[in-house]
Amino acid sequence: MNTKVTIAGVEFKNPVMTASGTFGSGVEYGEFVDLSRLGAVVTKGVADHPWEGNPVPRVAETASGMLNAIGLQNPGVDVFIERDLAFLEGYDTKVIVNVCGHSEGEYLNVVERLSDDDRVAMMEINVSCPNVKEGGIAFGTRPDALFNITKLLKEHSKKPLIMKLSPNVTDIKEMAKSAEAAGADAISLINTITGMKIDIYKRKFALANKTGGLSGPAIKPVAVRMVYEASHAVNIPVIGMGGIATAEDAIEFIMAGASAVAVGAVNFHNPYATVEVIEGIEKYMRDYNVSDIADIRGIV
């Protein structure tokens, strides 16, 4: 039984990763699961300098989901390298660093800084973050802007790059193709869907930021559809996420065409979710005689 997957030449022991921003840099959930069991740890977005993020409230629960507007708080790439990468070195897993920035230049700073670090397997570029200036959310919602930033970063990166796509678009296929055309090694999707919640008793937005990103099981059908569409539109590997809670969910994404999957907000519901998903996939493969995980990829 083979659960290994290879993406842009990087081999992962299994297709299960953590979704950026829902797993810190692994320390916190290391108390619950053995990080060495994971296909990869995808870290919280990191920028070239520390970001304060948004005011609180930053999170709000919704039906089978949640909204967040963390605002990409992060300690900056220097601390990240010294502390977080050093911590992750202790585990037998791959590290994918999620990168954010306010401008092309800021993204570039992080990418270049990490390009020679052996501990980094790949970088995932978050072009779907809601608070970037200079083209801003355009990076993630306009095919041409996505093409340009992908191309620029690819020119300067010695690591394979995953472009993380926003679901807040009319046509995800077009976005996926732009990323591919510009040289992306893989794409990951979906980032959160923009949402809003209002407290009718306080007559105020539930989040200080007004809007936030919707994640969790509520969005799974949208995510599966987009992963299906994107993986049929491009030839580069697709990493699927959005509401994965169980092995069934993960397999659903794989059958839709994903090469790997990530567990996100559900970690907050079940801190053991990542490893349970891995074990569940193994069980499914045993029970249904799937000898290689690749055999069920895109099977529908």
Add this chain to the structure above:
Amino acid sequence: MNTKVTIAGVEFKNPVMTASGTFGSGVEYGEFVDLSRLGAVVTKGVADHPWEGNPVPRVAETASGMLNAIGLQNPGVDVFIERDLAFLEGYDTKVIVNVCGHSEGEYLNVVERLSDDDRVAMMEINVSCPNVKEGGIAFGTRPDALFNITKLLKEHSKKPLIMKLSPNVTDIKEMAKSAEAAGADAISLINTITGMKIDIYKRKFALANKTGGLSGPAIKPVAVRMVYEASHAVNIPVIGMGGIATAEDAIEFIMAGASAVAVGAVNFHNPYATVEVIEGIEKYMRDYNVSDIADIRGIV
């Protein structure tokens, strides 16, 4: 205490309507609620001739939501007029007819056919249906196509028109503005978000149509956000829907800027939902001294 709202000159006794396609033409839920309590009955989409719709399975449950791919099965406008409008005439509520078509011509046929019928208060144009040819889903996802069809139908309609917008777009504000610029009397949103579910044991799509429209409480945060954005982008009234289950939900949409709201998939969970929402709004108004429902519209 005033719960009346006026949209394009039509007065509704309260802001609570049914969402098209989730309430038939009222007959079925008339067994559970008094239709005369409703602000309006919005009928299932009707075309100029009978449509067979899609093969089964047509519905699938998802976390706090459901997918549907009914494919706009309907008996055609003639039967609709003879049977359904005649039935609705017996109730003290407003009738909004939801209109679908495969092409501009087909929409036009229905609009013209109903234009002189006194029993019809308004028409809601479903330009977000997933299976129309000639520009197809473009009507609902491209601003220029939306503009054109809106303009055309407005030119031939003697009734006020509500353009029903699709949430499957990058920028809902732009769509709302196009509808307004072309003369729409109101907009309603959101229609369903395209989603997919896969049965990993059968290795098949859960819906015969592969994709379906996601509705129910799961999508409420997206709907509230889009209603907020749209109602701040245009000056015509906005009818909000997407996952409304309770009066709290309805008030959330009103505070986001909606003039009226519609209860959709939740009817399937609670056949009394529409009237419970109305009663809940009245209670909220009493408890919090809101003398006119308009006083809380867009209050956040």
Add this chain to the structure above:
Amino acid sequence: MKKKISCRVLSQKMIAKNIYDLKVESELAKDAVPGQFAGIYTGDGSMLLPRPISICGADKEQGILRFVYRIQGKGTAFFSGLKEGDRLDILGPLGNGYPIEEAVGKRAVLIGGGIGVPPLLEMAKRLSELDADKAPSAIDIVMGYRDSETFLSDEFKKYGNLIIATDDGSVGVHGTVTDALKEKAVTDGVIYACGPMPMLRGLASYAGEHEMKAYISLEEHMACGVGACLGCIVKTREVDGHSHVKNARICTDGPVFDAEELDL
């Protein structure tokens, strides 16, 4: 009249592997007829839709509804955890039910397969209780199971001539219910059936061959259960009177159909 009401669980027990027998106190029992079903809601907010479950027993006097169901997924797993005293929201009674009057003076042939067995129990009971002038001339009951776990068969015995068929041959006829019909040469009367689609298709053609009427109960994924959403259609041979296309709604026009009218 259809209603959604909160009902009190009276008892719940496992009667075969993954098969449960649930009784609830419910005024809906008053109006329910065999072949109808109910939409049962889980108490879990993430599950929006009711689960359609056939009425296996409806005691008018005592106001008790009985459901026998198999654990299929999340919803039925939820039901299986219910205990006496818990409450459950039920929408019903739904659908049309079997046309019991069609069997007057004729052989009533009740056929159930797998989890299609339960709805026929109340039918058997009611047929057996009819006054002589309304009663069938005979009640044959043919129930198909996977194996020796022939749940409800003891109860069926009380109401008619019970023939059991099992896939593994452990009890009764080795084979399908159609095999049993052939073996026992049941070639006249009115068929009332419920079970998986291949079985129903087989029965429809068997009935056709022998010029028997067959009333079959269908399953489809449902949303509303009351005819409003058009989620649960079956193809019909002729244009349907309600839909004006060749689709009938299983939840309202069915779940029981005259097999001849369907395009299966």
Add this chain to the structure above:
Amino acid sequence: MKKKISCRVLSQKMIAKNIYDLKVESELAKDAVPGQFAGIYTGDGSMLLPRPISICGADKEQGILRFVYRIQGKGTAFFSGLKEGDRLDILGPLGNGYPIEEAVGKRAVLIGGGIGVPPLLEMAKRLSELDADKAPSAIDIVMGYRDSETFLSDEFKKYGNLIIATDDGSVGVHGTVTDALKEKAVTDGVIYACGPMPMLRGLASYAGEHEMKAYISLEEHMACGVGACLGCIVKTREVDGHSHVKNARICTDGPVFDAEELDL
């Protein structure tokens, strides 16, 4: 060590209007210290996130956790329906807890307001049980309530000098806990507090004036409860050692903070 485990409900009772007292059997009681909290999950799949509820009692020997909570919304309403024998998923123990050792030889001033009262009960108990060399010189307990429903006050009495303040003046000092502190001239010692933000702000400045240390427990909307999501921050005066910005995580770096370090 933090764990998420399924726990058995031992008892549940209403102790004031909308205020419930819940006891569960849980091995988490072993490691829990006062001021910590737990993330309690509803069994309902539509509610993804744990509800942070302070530990009101932790009986190490018997392995019993106690929570006292107010019905606030859907989650707490769900909890209030739990009965003996039901099971509940609990993530804990979370957060840092009150620095009990800071009060050695000093006056310990425990201050709670509203639903901030419960976490101080276990603190009062543990302070009162300390060996003489580790014990505070006195234990003052100042609890603020809305009205005469002074839940838990009988228990507090056992552990120290209890002063009650009520908004409506029906019991004890008419006014806030700060009013009570002033009235009773409590001007030295270490404050351990929990309550609404305006009360905590008031206390922080009172403590500042009197050069008292104040350890206050904060609330914020949380997602993970374990420090991973950065959902629950509070502004700090200096750059925080973990975040490298002026934000500390309430769920992990707190919920108890030295008031001086915060930018409230």
